[in-house]
Amino acid sequence: MFRRLEDSAPERIEIEIDGEPVLVPAGISLAAALFYLDAMPSRRTQLSASPRAAFCMMGACFECLLEVEGEGSQRACQLQVRPGLRAWRQLDPLEPGANS
Amino acid sequence: MKTSYPLVIIGAGPAGMAAAQVAAAQGVEVAVIDEQAQPGGQIYRNVDSSPLADAQLLGRDYLLGKPQVQAFRHTPIEYFPASAVWYLDRNREIGLLHQAEHRRIEAGSIVIACGAQERPMPIPGWQLPGVMTAGAGQILLKSAALVPSQPPVLAGSGPLMLLLAWQYLRAGVGVRAIVDTTPRHNRLQAMLRLPRALAAAEYLYKGLKLISAIKRARIPWYLEARNLCADGDEQLQRLRFDSRGGAVEIETGLLQLHQGVIPALQLADAAGCEMRWSEMQQCWQPLVDAWGESSIAGVFIAGDAAGIGGARAAALAGQLAGLQVAFRQNRIGQQQRNRLARPLQIALRRHLAIRPFLDSYYRIDNDAQLSDGTTLVCRCEEISAAEIDAVAALGCSGPNQAKAFTRCGMGHCQGRFCGASVEILLARHRACSVADIGRFTTRPPLKPVTLGQLAAASGDQS
Known part of the structure; x- marks a missing residue:
């Protein structure tokens, strides 16, 4: 859905999304990384399993919740990527902790 | 980290940075808490660490933030980036989450400078x-x-x-x-x-x-x-x-x-600051005096969190709040405060002169909002406009009863993205102003905190 402007800083780092290693620009938020990777939806709601993705990018809407390093429902827009970071999309609404 | 500071500023956008610099320059001991990893707020985000080859493409107003951020970085204060305030009360007690740990801080004065959110x-x-x-x-x-x-x-x-x-x-x-x-x-x-x-x-x-x-x-x-x-x-x-x-x-x-944008009110609400409905900006605003002091003595609100005025006005309001705190803490006299404040007040009046025009040009039409009952009002709890209409038809007394009936506003975002919609729907049903409808009660935790974090902190203090 989003691409990196070509003339911006070229450094890439490896992180893990849903157990898959991926390369993303260094210094961006985890929520931005998901848009960069087109990893949509970034979660499903527990009530109706409807697909969602980051909406406000400033910590207010809580739509970008992700499981990060074993901790559920972290705001991906408030976390910077770092090499080796492991995150899971919460795609199984019945078992939010089932990924880890 | 100490357990008490003469001044705690919440938010490191233009208002918070300016308040910190002015107060620190007059010898006030300042702590600044900010949710972002870098100072600048949303408006000057990454202004001195831009990933763009040429940040000029964002425009000249964005680059105005760069000297402000750099001056802030050199200001002698205690700075807690990537930290959240999850608790605040009228006695100026703060619950802080810093590096995933809960800390309790008492503040002599507080400047709330947490800016705006999108309507x-x-x-x-x-x-x-x-x-x-x-x-x-x-x-x-x-x-x-x-x-x-x-x-x-x-x-x-x-x-x-x-x-x-x-x-x-x-x-x-x-x-x-x-x-x-x-x-x-x-x-x-x-x-x-x-x-x-x-x-x-x-x-x-x-x-x-x-x-x-x-x-x-x-x-x-x-x-x-x-x-x-x-x-x-x-x-x-x-x-x-x-x-x-x-x-x-x-x-x-x-x-x-x-x-448009509306003030982020959770912190002022949690402290119990008195609010009023602004017909012009179509949003709730905390009542503040010319220095930004709210209805609670020692709790100041500066910048867009007190009413939308933009980045330049926010920085000036932050400076005025910083001066008043320095005056209250006997760092400067009344005359010196007034002398320093005068040019700021003149500039603030000038920057705010654009607001009545902008506010009326872009005033939202409440009648055109939520025309389709299937619209999700509450994204978190998945409550539709029709469901709010239904409880309104039952005689629901206000937003808090609507919350109790439907769970609207009880989800993760705690009403940040449904409060305004619930107010509009209830006002429409009763054919009255939103001013007469009232608003959701805000209660801590304002940001997620785990029981483990609270338990670990109480262990330290016992």
Whole structure:
């Protein structure tokens, strides 16, 4: 859905999304990384399993919740990527902790 | 980290940075807490650490933040970035989450400078992936140098929508269409306020510059749009709306919504500050005096958190709050305070001169909001407008009863993205002003905190 402007800083780092290693620009938020990777939806709601993705990018809407390093429902827009970071999309609404 | 500070400032945007610098310069011991990893707030995000090869593409006003951020970085204060305030009360006790640990801090004075959030723009399908706020698009550009892969549709009303379109054009990204919901009848009210706005003519000049660049790029610009509907199954596929009587449908995978910004009130609410409804800005605002002091002595609110005025006004309001705190703590005398404050007050008045014009030009039409009952009002608990209408028909007494009946506002975002909609729906049902409807009660935790974090902290203190 989003691409990196070509003339911006070229450094890439490896992180893990849903157990898959991926390369993303260094210094961006985890929520931005998901848009960069087109990893949509970034979660499903527990009530109706409807697909969602980051909406406000400033910590207010809580739509970008992700499981990060074993901790559920972290705001991906408030976390910077770092090499080796492991995150899971919460795609199984019945078992939010089932990924880890 | 200490357990008490003479002054705690919450937020490191233009208001918070300015308050910190002024107070510290007068010898006040200051702690600044900010949710972001870098100072600057949303407006000056990444201004001195931009991933963009040329940050000029964001515009000159953005770069104005760079010296402010650099001066803040050299100010002798205690700075807690990437930290959240989850608790605040009228006795100026703060619950802080810093490096995933809970800390209790007592503050002699507090400056709340947590800025604004975007006014929710609920339309059917706004919860789909592929729909986000215009502010989110701008944050992706400022902080990650990310731009849409395909030209997006921008929908709504207000300067930020135009600014984002202009920035995308400068970044070499097209814009598929602008779907403008600004009510036509706002124009007359705005024109009556134009003479006063001339005192801050640079804002008018900037607006005209944005508009003419968008027109030169020949972006389709649909006016008086109503009944917007985002459509798609797993992701957004198209936007449907009416414009000047005709039905329009645009295929798009990305829709960026905007209808102005409103003060972020959670902290002021948690402290118990008195609020009033602003008919002009169509939002609640805390009552503050000329120095930014709220109804609670020692609790100041500066910048957009006290009423939308923009970044320049926010910095001036922050400076005034910093001076008053220094005066209260006997760091400066009354005469010196007044002498230092005078040029700030004059500049503040000038920067605010544009607001009546902008506020009336982009005033939202509450009657045009939530016209479709299937619209999700509460994205977290998935409560529709029809469900709120139903409890209103049962005689629901106000937002808090609507919350108890439906769970609307009880989800993760704690009402940040549904409060305004619930107020509009209840006011419509009772044919009264939102001022008479009231608002959700805000209770801590204002940000998520785990029982483990609380337990660990109480262990330390016992």
